[in-house]
Amino acid sequence: MQRFLRSLRFLELALPIAAVLIAFAIGGVLLALLGANPFEAYWVLISGAFGSVGGLASTLTKMTPLLLVALGICISFRGGVINIGGEGQIIVGALAATAFTLWLRDWPGWLLLPLTLIVGALAGAVWGGIAGVLKARLNVNEILSTVMLNAIALQLMNFLLRGPMLDPAQIAAGTNIAQSEALPRSVWLTRLAPPTLLHSGVILALVLAVLVYLLLWRTTIGFRIRTVGLNPSAARYAGMPVPFYVAFSLILAGGFAGLAGAVEVTGVSHRMLEGLSGGYGFSGIVAALFGKLHPLGAIPASFLFGGLLVGANKMQLTVQVPSALITVINGLVVMFVVASEVYVRRARRRAGREAAEASLKRESSTPSAEAAVP
Amino acid sequence: MRKVSWGLILVLIVGLILAACAAPVAAPAGGGQAAATEAAAEAESAGPIRVALLMPSTINDISWSQSMYVSLKELQDELGADKLEIAYSENMFNVPDAAAAIRDYASSGYNLVIAHGAQYGDSLMDIAPDFPDVSFAWGTTTRTGKDQGIENIFAYEPRGDQAGYVTGVLAAKLTKSKIIGLVGPVDAGDAKLHVDGFLAGVKATDPDVKVNVSFTGSFGDTALAAEAANTHIRAGADVLTGSAQQVVGAIGVAKENGVPWLGVQADQSTAAPEIVLASAIYDWTQLLRDIIAMREAGTMGGEVLQLTYANGGIRTIYSDALPAEAVEAAKAAEAGLADGSITIVVEPR
Amino acid sequence: MFHEFLSVATLIGIANSGVRLATPYLYAALGEMFGQRSGVLNLGVEGVMLMGAFAAYYTVYIGGDPWLGVLAAIIVGALMGLLMALISVTMQAQQGISGIGLTLFGVGLSSLLLKVLVGSPIGISGFSTWKVPGLNSIPVIGPIFFEHNILVYIAYLLVPVSLYVLYRTTFGLKIRAVGQNPEAADSLGVRVNAVRYGTVMLGSAMAGIAGASLSIGLLNIFQENMTNGLGFIAVALVYFGGWRPLGVLIGALLFSTVNALQLWMQVLGVPIPSDLAVMMPYLLTIVVLAVGGQRIRQPAALTKPYERGE
Structure with a gap:
């Protein structure tokens, strides 16, 4: 027991929980100041997200786009590229998927649905690829280009949704709400637990998480992406085309975000709407990093973070606190969890040193290199 | 190794929740359909009409959302807090989130759920048939879903x-x-x-x-x-x-x-x-009064209401x-x- | 329509708007530049700006002098910077993610404070336009540069000040050393983390003023989430400017002037969909950087936390 308490594994487990608890404690003070009972509020948050079939279904629904975006983030951050263009990539993916489906609406679903998802992913990949190629070819920093491309995608959506892609029913009714026509039923993803919104996209996301894991750790391409991210000069020295892999990791990241957009359209809203990206482009980064930039770690991370978002909405609804308070608590959780990692890292380094010393004594030396993330 | 620890966290949390669920705690949210209908029935007989409002922005946006919130508050002042109960959710810009909230309100005993944004319409058409005892309202629109056989949605349209x-x-x-x-x-x-x-x-x-x-x-x-x-x-x-x-x-x-x-x-x-x-x-008080009156008279929805100068729903303050x-x-x-x-x-x- | 568009008055109007619109970007991006030069990427500028904007607004709202409002924005901004430094420098957190956390925190807290302390936004009287006597009567130049509020002028004065601090002072030297090679700086006795605390807090204080330049300078009101992504643009402009004050100035002016241009195009009825017009500054910023080419390398230690004795 003593050994377990000092072990790395325990720290890795306990620290994020402690960090969340501290964040909740501060949030609790704010809740109390606003006249709400913090214990009731947090009970609602947790039970709302995980405590019922409906809640769990909502959490899983929320987890789907988060996980998809997070997978792309895992690839790009491992490749040394900071992609904060998820929002724009989601929007473009969703727009393209919608347009494609509405264009070929008479095609049979078994053909149209996969094609729609692929088109969404391709569009996102193109959007991410613009940033990627600009960085690889012209040395344009990806933070700059992705921030700008987010704004451009938003305006592109505004333009398309009130002009070329505006729902004819909206024109007929004269209301002109910025939304597209509904997608044909043939491309709707299967609802897994009606009446909740949970759809089969979640399975797709989980399968892709495993595939991304295999890509990053079991293929040459993945090895190269990681090498380029870890040490570009070494990669160059080893003869790898570094710019290619930089662009490629942004293309993949964009593809996953675009797919998230297509999945939201075909699984949840069944049409293109404003506000569809829902901040997943940023929340996905948080989920990826909580999952230690590991595709399989991203699964529980996006599940928990999705739950936090779902539970927070329930909390607003039940305890009647302003939504801004929930944003504050989310911010605190993100900051504290990410800050707590330093202790894990230190402990791991200590353990690594001890192991190295031990192995030196045994005259065999293979200290495990710690994966540095950007 | 990381995978294992994450798995542990997950198991721990799920375990905690399950343990907590087993305990008889009266949580206002969550709960199954059966409990919901019970709660609705209870609220109906208890007296106060419970109104829930969902908005794309905030109650102090000095435009669209604020106008509705202020009207609801005015109506509450007029009728008394024991006759009209208000709950609201702000910043519901993401439609699926709003849909979840609409469902939650409907299943936790609210009598009237106002989805204050045209983007919520399709979600409402999905949800409303599951809660025949609850009235819904949304706008800007003229679509009540009556043609699809949905009887409990009011549509409103400020001109x-x-x-x-x-x-x-x-x-x-x-x-x-x-x-x-x-x-x-x-x-x-x-x-x-x-x-x-x-x-x-x-x-x-x-x-x-x-x-x-x-x-x-x-x-x-x-x-x-x-x-x-x-x-x-x-x-x-x-x-x-x-x-x-x-x-x-x-x-x-x-x-x-x-x-x-x-x-x-x-x-x-x-x-x-x-x-x-x-x-x-936009003065929504009369429109809200009309909806509440219709509900009491047994009309759960299906009507289109407008805010116009004619009905006093739009007023200009000079x-x-x-x-x-x-x-x-x-x-x-x-x-x-x-x-x-x-x-x-x-x-x- | 087009002759109207090319008239001198219009061109002066565009330039005047561009100069004014660049103000918040200048404060925030120059501040962020200091942090990045020392190796810390603060993605939380947006949240810091909102907190600064609210602090300044509220100070004036309860009857304070606008200058007191600026002071409040500086203090609140620096405190947000302290939080960021604590997490990113001492706790060595991932800088991308801690910044997103700080943004959420600032966005939420400023909205919450508005709701609790003020309610619906109420207008205040902040800084008003102060035409620089004498200078404002110079033809063309006067109406473009010398018809603004005082916070606009200060923003531009900060460009030479930043140049001086960065390249002519010991502090500037330390900043650059810490951002380029923290180990070497450390071995020469520079306290790496202390410098980083300094730059992050300085940068956040400036982001706070950026917020104030909106809430008590340009707009005289506070509204929930009023920066609307401006903080992220400011971070992008640091990259555009190649971590140099003059580059940041050019970026901020380019972005805002194109923004002013598209507003004028709409106002004068140039037949272009408004959404596509709004897109222009974002598009042009990328295109200019791509075509102009950028060979400036980022500070070598950017986003890399430093720990002694390894």
Whole structure:
């Protein structure tokens, strides 16, 4: 027991929980100041997200786009590229998927649905690829280009949704709400637990998480992406085309975000709407990093973070606190969890040193290199 | 190794939750369908009507969402807090989130759920049939879903074009430079309706007046809205108007330059009383009263309600600083819209 | 329509708007530049700006002098910077993610404070336009540069000040050393983390003023989430400017002037969909950087936390 308490594994487990608890404690003070009972509020948050079939279904629904975006983030951050263009990539993916489906609406679903998802992913990949190629070819920093491309995608959506892609029913009714026509039923993803919104996209996301894991750790391409991210000069020295892999990791990241957009359209809203990206482009980064930039770690991370978002909405609804308070608590959780990692890292380094010393004594030396993330 | 630890966290948390669920805690949210219907029935017999409101922005956006929240509050003051209970969810810009909230409200005993945004309509059509004892309302729309056999959705439609028209008449009367500036958010939905009405009102009053229209491309870009106001003023505009929560920026600039501002949706005079000379406000109280009365009479939905000058749902608040002639013209326009002698002709832009 | 568009008055109007619109970007991006030069990427500028904007607004709202409002924005901004430094420098957190956390925190807290302390936004009287006597009567130049509020002038004065601090002072030297090679700086006795605390807090204080330049300078009001992504643009402009004050100035002016241009195009009825017009500054910023080419390398230690004795 003593050994377990000092072990790395325990720290890795306990620290994020402690960090969340501290964040909740501060949030609790704010809740109390606003006249709400913090214990009731947090009970609602947790039970709302995980405590019922409906809640769990909502959490899983929320987890789907988060996980998809997070997978792309895992690839790009491992490749040394900071992609904060998820929002724009989601929007473009969703727009393209919608347009494609509405264009070929008479095609049979078994053909149209996969094609729609692929088109969404391709569009996102193109959007991410613009940033990627600009960085690889012209040395344009990806933070700059992705921030700008987010704004451009938003305006592109505004333009398309009130002009070329505006729902004819909206024109007929004269209301002109910025939304597209509904997608044909043939491309709707299967609802897994009606009446909740949970759809089969979640399975797709989980399968892709495993595939991304295999890509990053079991293929040459993945090895190269990681090498380029870890040490570009070494990669160059080893003869790898570094710019290619930089662009490629942004293309993949964009593809996953675009797919998230297509999945939201075909699984949840069944049409293109404003506000569809829902901040997943940023929340996905948080989920990826909580999952230690590991595709399989991203699964529980996006599940928990999705739950936090779902539970927070329930909390607003039940305890009647302003939504801004929930944003504050989310911010605190993100900051504290990410800050707590330093202790894990230190402990791991200590353990690594001890192991190295031990192995030196045994005259065999293979200290495990710690994966540095950007 | 990391995978294992994450798995452990997951197991731990799920375990905690399951343990907690087993304990008989009276949590207001969650719960199954059966509990929900029970709660609804209980609430019905207990007396107070419980209203839930979902909004895309916040209760202090001094436009769309605030207008509805303020009306609900006024109605509550009038009826008493023991007769009308209000709950609300703000910043529901993401539609699936809103859908989840609508379902939650419906299943936790609320009698009337108002989804205050046209983007929520399709979710509502999905949800409403599952809760026949609950009434729903949404707008801007005329679609109640009655043609699909849904009986418990009210549709409402504020005639933004009427509000725009009267404001336009007023603006045309006020301008001396014959140039008016309009700071819009996105050229769609209620904002578009307002712009179309405004242009018609100006044109009907004085065809020589030019309206410069600009959009910031977002509902919240206050800085760009401010600069748009600056631009309008430099381009010769001496009366400004606009819509959405972004306009606070434009109002600030109007104030600094002493240029009159005409507001819509909510009373925007709080932002700068000296230059906000009129606000065409949406007053939802009568509409809400009507919905509640219909519910009590057994009509759960299926009706389309409008906010118009005729039914008092749109009112223009005039400042004392306005010239009498301008107010007269605007009031004549109000009357004309109310009795139908004025029809708004929308011209393509 | 087009002759109207090319008139001198219009061109002056565009330039005047561009100069004014660049103000918040200048404060925030120059501040962020210091942090990045020392190796810390603060993605939380947006949240810091909102907190600064609210602090300044509220100070004036309860009857304070606008200058007191600026002071409040500086203090609140620096405190947000302290939080960021604590997490990113001492706790060595991932800088991308801690910044997103700080943004959420600032966005939420400023909205919450508005709701609790004020309610619906109420207008205030902040800084008003101060035409620089004498200078404002110079033809063309006067109306473009010398008809603004005082916070606009200060923003531009900060460009030479930043140049001086960065390249002519010991502090500037330390900043650059810490951002380029923290180990070497450390071995020469520079306290790496102390310098980083300094730059992050300085940068956040400037982001606080950026917020104030909106809430008590340009707009005279506070509204929930009023920066609307401006903070992220400011971070992007640091990259555009190649971590140099003059580059940041050019970026901020380019972005805002194109923004002013598209507003004028809309106002004068140039037949272009408004959404596509709004897109222009974002598009052009990328295109200019791509075509102009950028060979400036980022500070070598950017986003890399430093720990002694390894």
